[in-house]
Amino acid sequence: MAVKHTKKxxxxxxxxxFATEVKTIGSKDAKLEGQTTSYLRLGPEQNARKREFMEAAxxxxxxxxxxxxxxxxxxxGIPLGQRQLVPYKLxxxxxxxxxxxxxxxxxxxxxxxxDDVRRTIVVGLDMAHEVxxxxxxxxxxxxxxxxxxxxxxxxxxxxxxxxxxxxxxxxALVDDCNVRVFTGDDALADEIxxxxxxxxxxxxxxxxxxxxxxxxxxxxxxxxxxxTIVVRSCDGGTTSRWSAMQLCMTFxxxxxxxxxxxxxxxxxxxxxxxxxxxxxxxxPARRARGPNNPGGLSFGFLADMVQTSRVAAADPVxxxxxxxxxxxxxxxxxxxxxxMSGGVGFTQYATAAYTNDVLDDFCYYGADFAADKFGGxxxxxxxxxxxxxxxxxxxxYGMEQYEAFPTLLEDHFGGSQRAxxxxxxxxxxxxxxxxxxxxxxxxxxxxxxxxKEGWGRLGFFGYDLQDQCGPTNVFSYQSDExxxxxLRGANYPNYAMNVGHQGEYAGISxxxxxxxxxxxxxxxxxxxxxxNPGLVxxxxxxRACFGKGxxxxxxAAGDRSLVMPAV
Amino acid sequence: xxxxxxxxxxSTSVGxxxxxxxxxxxxxxxxxxxxxxxxxxxxxxxxxxxxxxHPPLKEMGEPDCPIRQIVAPTxxxxxxxxxxxxxxxxxxxxAPSIPYWRSYWGAINCKGxxxxxxxxxxxIEARERDIEAYTKAQYDSEMTDVALCSMRGxxxxxxxxxxxxxxxxxxxxxxxxxxxxxxxYGVKDQVGIPLDKKVNLGKPMSEAExxxxxxxxxxxxxxxxxxxxxxKYDEAVEALHHMWELRSKWxxxxx
Numbered sequence: 001m002a003v004k005h006t007k008k009x010x011x012x013x014x015x016x017x018f019a020t021e022v023k024t025i026g027s028k029d030a031k032l033e034g035q036t037t038s039y040l041r042l043g044p045e046q047n048a049r050k051r052e053f054m055e056a057a058x059x060x061x062x063x064x065x066x067x068x069x070x071x072x073x074x075x076x077g078i079p080l081g082q083r084q085l086v087p088y089k090l091x092x093x094x095x096x097x098x099x100x101x102x103x104x105x106x107x108x109x110x111x112x113x114x115d116d117v118r119r120t121i122v123v124g125l126d127m128a129h130e131v132x133x134x135x136x137x138x139x140x141x142x143x144x145x146x147x148x149x150x151x152x153x154x155x156x157x158x159x160x161x162x163x164x165x166x167x168x169x170x171x172a173l174v175d176d177c178n179v180r181v182f183t184g185d186d187a188l189a190d191e192i193x194x195x196x197x198x199x200x201x202x203x204x205x206x207x208x209x210x211x212x213x214x215x216x217x218x219x220x221x222x223x224x225x226x227x228t229i230v231v232r233s234c235d236g237g238t239t240s241r242w243s244a245m246q247l248c249m250t251f252x253x254x255x256x257x258x259x260x261x262x263x264x265x266x267x268x269x270x271x272x273x274x275x276x277x278x279x280x281x282x283x284p285a286r287r288a289r290g291p292n293n294p295g296g297l298s299f300g301f302l303a304d305m306v307q308t309s310r311v312a313a314a315d316p317v318x319x320x321x322x323x324x325x326x327x328x329x330x331x332x333x334x335x336x337x338x339x340m341s342g343g344v345g346f347t348q349y350a351t352a353a354y355t356n357d358v359l360d361d362f363c364y365y366g367a368d369f370a371a372d373k374f375g376g377x378x379x380x381x382x383x384x385x386x387x388x389x390x391x392x393x394x395x396x397y398g399m400e401q402y403e404a405f406p407t408l409l410e411d412h413f414g415g416s417q418r419a420x421x422x423x424x425x426x427x428x429x430x431x432x433x434x435x436x437x438x439x440x441x442x443x444x445x446x447x448x449x450x451x452k453e454g455w456g457r458l459g460f461f462g463y464d465l466q467d468q469c470g471p472t473n474v475f476s477y478q479s480d481e482x483x484x485x486x487l488r489g490a491n492y493p494n495y496a497m498n499v500g501h502q503g504e505y506a507g508i509s510x511x512x513x514x515x516x517x518x519x520x521x522x523x524x525x526x527x528x529x530x531x532n533p534g535l536v537x538x539x540x541x542x543r544a545c546f547g548k549g550x551x552x553x554x555x556a557a558g559d560r561s562l563v564m565p566a567v
Numbered sequence: 568x569x570x571x572x573x574x575x576x577x578s579t580s581v582g583x584x585x586x587x588x589x590x591x592x593x594x595x596x597x598x599x600x601x602x603x604x605x606x607x608x609x610x611x612x613x614x615x616x617x618x619x620x621h622p623p624l625k626e627m628g629e630p631d632c633p634i635r636q637i638v639a640p641t642x643x644x645x646x647x648x649x650x651x652x653x654x655x656x657x658x659x660x661x662a663p664s665i666p667y668w669r670s671y672w673g674a675i676n677c678k679g680x681x682x683x684x685x686x687x688x689x690x691i692e693a694r695e696r697d698i699e700a701y702t703k704a705q706y707d708s709e710m711t712d713v714a715l716c717s718m719r720g721x722x723x724x725x726x727x728x729x730x731x732x733x734x735x736x737x738x739x740x741x742x743x744x745x746x747x748x749x750x751x752y753g754v755k756d757q758v759g760i761p762l763d764k765k766v767n768l769g770k771p772m773s774e775a776e777x778x779x780x781x782x783x784x785x786x787x788x789x790x791x792x793x794x795x796x797x798x799k800y801d802e803a804v805e806a807l808h809h810m811w812e813l814r815s816k817w818x819x820x821x822x
Binding site for chain 1: 665726728729737783795815820
């Protein structure tokens with residue numbers, strides 16, 4: 001039997017997490033494998049961040065003139081901290097932060113990640129150029145394009161280009177705004193000023209660059225990132241409007257057009273509709289969100305936004321798990337946890353997928369097992385039998401670790417956390433092994449059923465539907481549920497309810513292509529757009545960026561302090 | 568020939584215990600007084616009248632309905648009781664029952680109840696006098712060990728946490744405590760309101776007895792899949808693989 005990886009990567013994190021307990025209890029026998037402990041019930045004072053919260057609340061209470069944060073109203077006077085309040089290690093990094101630091105309200109990097117999605121729009125240049133050339137008879141050359149891009153990078157942040165006596169935005173408030181272009185046409189790319197170009201050859205490994213350029217062809221595109229502060233004041237639906245207005249004004253300036261001529265309408269239509277790629281689809285009325293909001297973001301698009309695939313292509317697990325982290329934060333903590341639900345519970349559940357190296361350990365075990373068995377990644381036959389063998393093995397391995405390390409079980413104290421981690425590891429393994437996301441998804445559901453069978457418990461009530469009935473939608477051709485996983489998203493019929501799923505589904509989508517070492521999962525335009533070095537969030541190392549945010553080392557865009565009195 | 572339900576596969580103690588829970592053919596281990604069960608549930612004071620949401624069915628002039636003629640109402644429904652609950656938290660360290668098996672027990676054996684299953688708790692809702700009877704049945708039977716299982720309406724945290732050094736399941740609200748006499752006492756009701764008097768729930772199971780009566784598969788007990796490098800699937804896994812495969816294929820319907 002193939003068994004290679006039993007590194008138990010989570011042990012190091014557990015030792016860090018429970019170090020204070022060992023020190024406090026003072027027992028030389030205290031160990032991660034022990035099934036009993038002393039609960040010291042030290043309350044919130046045991047934790048640095050809770051102490052900070054209480055001190056801040058005490059200062060604010062006089063200023064506010066009313067009560068606020070007070071952990072002693074919890075559970076009729078019994079506060080948090082009856083067990084040890086342990087810190088969290090960001091998986092694959094050395095960052096150790098408090099749990100509170102992983103709520104997006106407290107973590108500017110997490111906010112920026114979402115801001116970077118909703119402030120982005122991809123707009124084709126070719127349709128506008130055709131209008132200029134064929135309808136207006138104007139000349140479009142690399143020189144005119146470079147001139148246009150210079151004007152555009154003045155206008156897009158919110159500056160005037162053809163009108164007099166206009167208000168403008170302060171450049172230091174919108175300095176994160178930028179527009180770069182990319183193309184599969186090497187000759188055109190050579191002519192574009194470097195500062196305005198996303199250089200595919202430079203940003204991607206050679207094989208990926210060739211694949212991307214072949215997919216993009218001779219077309220040319222603008223990767224537009226409007227100011228963070230704009231989408232924080234408005235929303236993702238604003239992005240196409242903001243960018244379209246500035247694009248049209250820039251065309252008028254750059255190509256000496258009449259501001260009122262009918263051709264401007266063609267440019268506006270191209271910029272708003274015909275040549276636009278939104279990051280996410282608009283949702284139905286009952287969810288009432290415009291385009292570029294997280295509920296319409298497909299798993300494949302998120303897989304392509306994350307850039308780990310171009311810096312660590314040989315490590316498909318790492319690629320997949322950075323996508324999982326991005327998705328767990330965006331879909332669970334922000335979309336389901338706040339847009340759809342509200343509160344703080346979703347963060348606690350979501351962190352299991354990207355902290356303490358647990359999912360990493362289970363996935364590397366699975367990937368090694370599969371590689372030994374099938375001779376490499378994406379070599380296994382894309383069959384139910386493959387999903388059965390791999391998901392059963394990986395799920396059993398994971399359950400065994402939870403049983404052998406009670407501190408690990410305690411760390412993932414909610415069944416939903418364990419369910420998501422076990423199923424994600426099973427599915428990512430099956431997807432990497434076969435290069436097929438649907439086989440991965442089949443592994444997901446088998447893991448859920450095995451987990452429930454072994455321990456007689458799974459997740460929230462909703463897991464009964466989403467996961468126990470889920471196998472039927474893996475290969476479904478039904479009109480509303482028949483998409484390949486890459487094209488499904490947060491609003492897919494059975495997926496719109498439970499924490500601990502959507503980020504993992506994005507990870508499975510990524511895993512299939514990471515196993516195949518594909519340049520992209522579903523859309524080359526998205527992959528190249530998020531390679532833009534001008535983005536504020538580091539899309540190549542999602543988990544480290546979250547760690548920086550938690551450690552208060554990350555500087556987000558959209559800061560208003562420049563125009564407010566100092567605190 | 569009369570049909571005999573099979574309930575569950577497997578010849579291990581876990582398989583056998585799961586069948587016992589589902590069939591309702593359970594051993595009675597203790598006899599907690601009804602008044603004490605009612606006090607811990609916390610919905611009404613022991614001896615107090617039941618609150619009702621409608622008059623007794625006999626006084627309501629029910630419509631002529633074939634279903635009503637077939638199905639006799641439970642005592643609580645007949646009296647018009649409100650719907651109340653009991654919720655259990657079972658430790659993963661060999662508690663006798665586990666959430667789905669409490670639900671299966673309820674769904675198969677208890678009329679007029681609504682089980683709900685999560686990872687850290689399992690709730691059954693029913694008319695008040697019915698749920699009191701169902702709760703007492705669970706408390707008294709081998710489904711429950713008083714150290715590894717407890718009733719928790721809220722703040723249920725504990726099923727996956729390490730045990731206290733005295734073998735008790737962690738409870739943030741400390742609703743039960745180990746007495747110096749070795750008995751476990753209930754000191755707060757389901758939602759953590761202190762009881763007027765402690766309720767003696769009796770002695771906990773030994774570790775060996777808990778392992779004998781448990782329904783959970785674990786690598787340090789009855790294994791479901793063997794261990795790394797030495798896989799051996801329980802019959803339950805074979806059955807589950809079959810079900811998963813059929814369920815997956817059923818969804819493939821290109822017509």
